[in-house]
Amino acid sequence: MKNIKNRLKLLILMNFILSIGISQQVLAEPMDHSQHQGQKSAKQAKTSCQKIAVICGKTVTSAFAPNGDFWRVWSQQDNIYYQTSSDNGKNFGIAKAVAIPKEKISARNENRPKIAFDSKQGVYLSWATPREKKYTADIRYSYSSDYGKTFSTPITVNDDGLLTGHSFNEMVVNDENEVSIVWLDGRLKQRKDANNGSAIFIASGNMTKTTAQFVNQEVVNGTCVCCRLAVDYNQQGKLAILWRHIYGDNIREFAITTLGEQSKPYQVSHDHWKINGCPHQGGALSIAKDNRYHMVWYNQGDKGKGIFYGYSDDAGKSLSLPLAVGKQAAQAAHPHMSEQNGVIDIVWTQFTGTEHQLWHQQSTDKGVTFGAAKVLATSTKGSDRPFIIQGESKSFVSWHRFQQGHWLSQL
Amino acid sequence: MKRLMSVKTLLLTSALLIGAFFMSGLAQSEPLSKDSVEFNKVRFEQVKQEKLAQKWLVLLWSVDCPPCMKELALVQKLQQKQKNLAVVMINTDTEESSEQERDDIIKHFNLVSLKSFHFTQGQEAQQRYQVDPQWFGELPRSYFIDEQGKFHGKSGLIAEELLTQWLLTL
Structure with a gap:
């Protein structure tokens, strides 16, 4: 009996020692430990972002409507959702799905839905929808004449009927309610001047008129395939487009053209970034009332690395001495800028290794000098591209952080 | 009893x-057991230790990057010439919608036998930084690691000759 008791004690002791040994072994293997944590966090991320909310959107696009309402738009589960705020982003109404049939919406990196307004009750949406073959998509468009209550059946804007790339759409509406959509288009890929790149196409329409809508026109061929375009109207009402072009043997530099004013684009940057790849970083353009073109861009060339700001008084033909913005060593990237009443705001992100930082720098003398750079906000999880959104007389920064939320702040 | x-x-x-x-x-x-496992610093360090004293390559790629497909095709071509190619792949996509695409691409290029990592949602920048604090995320991104363990980073599609020279030991 005593023997059995002793064996029992010994067994319990052995079990105890073994279990400690095993648990220590598990703890001593950070790889497995972290694997579990990583999987758990990934699972948590997935499950916690099933709800319909801007916090679960990967990208957010926003704009002020003429009545002062702030709109933000994102994509989830093959729908486009929007929310509006009448107090500059402090409070928002409920998230509503745009009342159109579900379809896939491209919303990653530089590629995302766009929203614009006209002076009446018009709300304009455009986006890219991926097609069945890899790297193919169509540019889609829907319009609301009743401030978002109803939306038109979406149409495909690209008129080539080809299963090829059509994406990175930008959209603007002018004072005459003419909507213009520009995008990167793969239909000319076989042409000699494509340089393995895309082309820019433009199509315009006017919902208040019965003229032909969205006739596609080529703007330029041989552009980078994965960087967003930047557009703005100049003081003559002409549309200017800034993009990353491919020069020579994969030298990726920014170029600009003003439609109807020039036959050949101007090269803006001269940083000599040679890369047969995807920088995923477009520029920003804002044209002032004095017709000064303000621009920011990003390059990693052997003649220029980082973010640069420059202005031009002749539509990009000549440029001010580019000003380096942000800290290259701190991964300064994704710049955006906007000009309003002589004030130029530039925002960009930096990364410390653990934290994303949103930085801001301002000029009050039309871009001649800039004040000190300041951190506006931070994020530990993720960082979407920041954008400056123009209100009626004020500029705001819009920054979305996946699972942390969308943030709007007056500059 | x-x-x-x-x-x-x-x-x-x-x-x-x-x-x-x-x-x-x-x-x-x-x-x-799967085609790709989640990237983390410890695992990456472990791979570095395993590969010490040999020439190898890290290839970072995304499903959204057409030139990355060209580089994967080049790796496939070399893999056909020499098994156990010293290449570690890291996919930078973290969207749920990209998971299947990522696995399909790895299978499409017959690269299942190579070690494959992928980034974690919400940790993309941290993991990018762990790979290289000087890398901004442009793709494809290739690191040529020499016998001393030194990383030489290069952005954009790598020329076939260079890859061949670096990876083929026969």
Whole structure:
């Protein structure tokens, strides 16, 4: 009996020692430990972002409507959702799905839905929808004449009927309610001047008129395939487009053209970034009332690395001495800028290794000098591209952080 | 007797439990059962240690990057010439919608036998930084690691000759 008791004690002791040994072994293997944590966090991320909310959107696009309402738009589960705020982003109404049939919406990196307004009750949406073959998509468009209550059946804007790339759409509406959509288009890929790149196409329409809508026109061929375009109207009402072009043997530099004013684009940057790849970083353009073109861009060339700001008084033909913005060593990237009443705001992100930082720098003398750079906000999880959104007389920064939320702040 | 039975039961249960513990331990230490495993710093360090004193390549790629497909095709071509190519792939996509695409691409290029990592949602920048604080995320991104363990980063599609020279040992 005593023997059995002793064996029992010994067994319990052995079990105890073994279990400690095993648990220590598990703890001593950070790889497995972290694997579990990583999987758990990934699972948590997935499950916690099933709800319909801007916090679960990967990208957010926003704009002020003429009545002062702030709109933000994102994509989830093959729908486009929007929310509006009448107090500059402090409070928002409920998230509503745009009342159109579900379809896939491209919303990653530089590629995302766009929203614009006209002076009446018009709300304009455009986006890219991926097609069945890899790297193919169509540019889609829907319009609301009743401030978002109803939306038109979406149409495909690209008129080539080809299963090829059509994406990175930008959209603007002018004072005459003419909507213009520009995008990167793969239909000319076989042409000699494509340089393995895309082309820019433009199509315009006017919902208040019965003229032909969205006739596609080529703007330029041989552009980078994965960087967003930047557009703005100049003081003559002409549309200017800034993009990353491919020069020579994969030298990726920014170029600009003003439609109807020039036959050949101007090269803006001269940083000599040679890369047969995807920088995923477009520029920003804002044209002032004095017709000064303000621009920011990003390059990693052997003649220029980082973010640069420059202005031009002749539509990009000549440029001010580019000003380096942000800290290259701190991964300064994704710049955006906007000009309003002589004030130029530039925002960009930096990364410390653990934290994303949103930085801001301002000029009050039309871009001649800039004040000190300041951190506006931070994020530990993720960082979407920041954008400056123009209100009626004020500029705001819009920054979305996946699972942390969308943030709007007056500059 | 009853006590003895319970001791036997206990012994058997213990053996089964211990067995199950070790079995589960083995299963956990076999992360390559899928085409790709989540990237983390510890795992990356482990790979670096494993590859010490040899020339190898890290290729970072995304499903959204057409030139990345060209580089994967080049790796496939070299893999056909020489098995056990010293290449570690890291996919930078973290969207749920990209998971299937990522696995399909790895299979499409017959690169399942190579070690493959992928980034974690919400940790993309941190992991990019862990790979290289000087890298901004442009793709494809290739690191040529020499016998001394030194990383030489290059952005954009790599020329076939360079890859061949670096990777083929025969």
